[in-house]
Ligand code: HEC
């Protein structure tokens with residue numbers, strides 16, 4: 001307040017008072033010149049605008065070259081200073097100020113003499129009038145009060161002085177239960193319990209209130225209550241912020257803030273750890289978690305967004321939030337132009353950006369890089385398990401590295417090869433669809449369904465076989481087309497409801513149905529097990545090919561209850577029935593095999 005009054009006193013009655021006073025003596029920049037600049041020139045040559053590249057709130061600029069290439073102020077030489085030329089000019093297009101009244105002769109005289117005396121511009125001359133928020137706070141004198149017995153602490157003096165000024169009396173003191181309720185709500189956000197109220201009322205010791213405060217400060221709820229305003233400043237959330245607003249797991253940072261308050265971490269340390277805890281020597285897990293402060297920026301996972309754009313937005317947010325949270329300042333404005341009111345320039349803004357613009361995160365959907373946060377003891381346990389895993393792996397690899405293993409492996413591979421070759425491909429002689437698909441056979445003996453794709457079609461296929469004792473049947477479903485579909489459903493899949501077989505021996509009398517013992521497949525969709533085909537359960541056996549890893553041929557292997565014994569050979573007739581719950585999910589291409597092994 002004092003300072004404001006002084007400035008007004010200097011600027012308003014400037015002309016008369018100040019010139020009279022200064023006519024003889026030395027010109028004082030802060031007292032005589034700066035207020036004149038501020039009043040008549042700053043509007044166009046100050047913190048907000050710099051017409052012709054000139055500003056009179058910065059010494060170096062005022063003394064340096066303006067856009068014309070000439071300096072406004074040449075110390076000791078008013079005749080060479082464009083400032084004087086412009087304020088004295090008789091050319092209406094040239095005279096300064098470019099707006100409003102001309103400077104008075106007294107003001108011009110003051111400027112001339114200041115320059116001729118050497119244009120002293122003390123270093124501590126503030127760049128511009130400071131806002132009170134930029135003044136160092138000074139403890140004021142306690143105001144005088146009449147009712148001297150009332151105040152108990154310095155703040156009371158201010159309250160009472162104002163009350164007395166308004167001719168008001170203080171309210172009577174609240175009762176103790178009310179006091180406890182107020183302090184409990186203030187410190188923990190929770191009202192006191194009945195027991196706490198009773199204990200407090202019963203405690204007649206002089207420091208009963210201090211004890212209650214200590215109890216509240218020591219409670220966990222204290223940190224929870226006071227973490228909230230800080231978490232708001234830290235833009236803490238459990239989701240990513242933009243569009244889908246996916247989940248984000250960053251609560252260890254939230255707990256860090258609560259803990260920091262509960263363990264009374266000093267504010268400087270609280271600041272250092274949140275802004276750069278990871279850069280402290282031998283940073284602890286806790287100090288790294290503290291830097292979660294600046295991982296609370298939003299991540300945009302919407303399709304088509306540009307990662308670099310939103311990485312940049314996050315950096316801008318970090319600058320703005322740092323200044324909003326710690327300085328209570330709108331640094332944000334300087335992203336686009338020098339701050340119009342506060343002493344921040346755009347250059348400074350981007351210097352600070354350089355500090356924040358080197359983190360690894362870059363708006364990735366998975367929010368990497370992320371860190372695992374361990375509870376006490378968990379990390380050691382994990383390390384022990386990892387060691388054990390490595391040891392087990394080594395043991396296994398050592399065992400593999402022996403001649404015995406090589407021989408066993410070769411034998412096993414050879415056996416697989418012979419077993420594979422015992423599958424005999426059937427060559428269907430007849431094949432038809434009951435519901436209207438068109439079936440054709442190609443030169444690899446596979447049957448292909450084309451044309452119409454009716455619901456739950458049944459394919460009936462008859463193939464001749466030679467004499468022998470057959471133990472098993474294999475149904476192979478083959479991928480087709482560029483999309484590698486296995487079925488004719490829109491998802492490229494099929495659902496087979498049942499697979500039936502009947503046998504007609506050579507010269508025999510009619511077809512006999514065959515019973516299955518078991519079936520396995522090299523792949524089944526979840527809840528669409530191949531066993532459904534013989535048990536009748538569920539919807540049947542399905543493979544959908546939307547996932548690229550499923551776009552490969554799949555086989556179902558049927559074991560017979562009794563072998564098919566055909567000394568003279570005969571005919572096998574298969575019926576492949578599709579599910580009526582999944583219209584159009586008919587097999588697209590398949591091949592049939594028999595085996596005697
Ligand atoms: C309303 C806006 C306005 C105010 C107020 C104003 N100026 Fe200017 N000033 C301008 C503009 C616009 C220019 C550039 C055009 C020109 O040179 O006339 C300029 C240019 C100048 C230049 C020449 C810079 C160069 O390129 O060499 C000087 C010196 C100057 N002003 C001094 C002053 C002084 C001293 C004051 C206060 C007493 C003042 N001006 C107040 C708008 C203003």
Ligand code: HEC
Pocket residue numbers: 048049330332333334335336337340
């Ligand atoms: C995203 C860019 C951006 C941000 C952030 C921004 N501004 Fe601006 N501001 C502009 C633009 C562009 C103009 C118009 C051009 C100019 O006057 O420089 C402007 C003009 C202004 C003007 C009028 C200036 C004049 O000389 O007439 C004021 C006042 C202003 N802004 C204040 C602010 C304040 C205060 C903030 C922060 C709370 C802020 N701006 C944040 C872009 C921005």
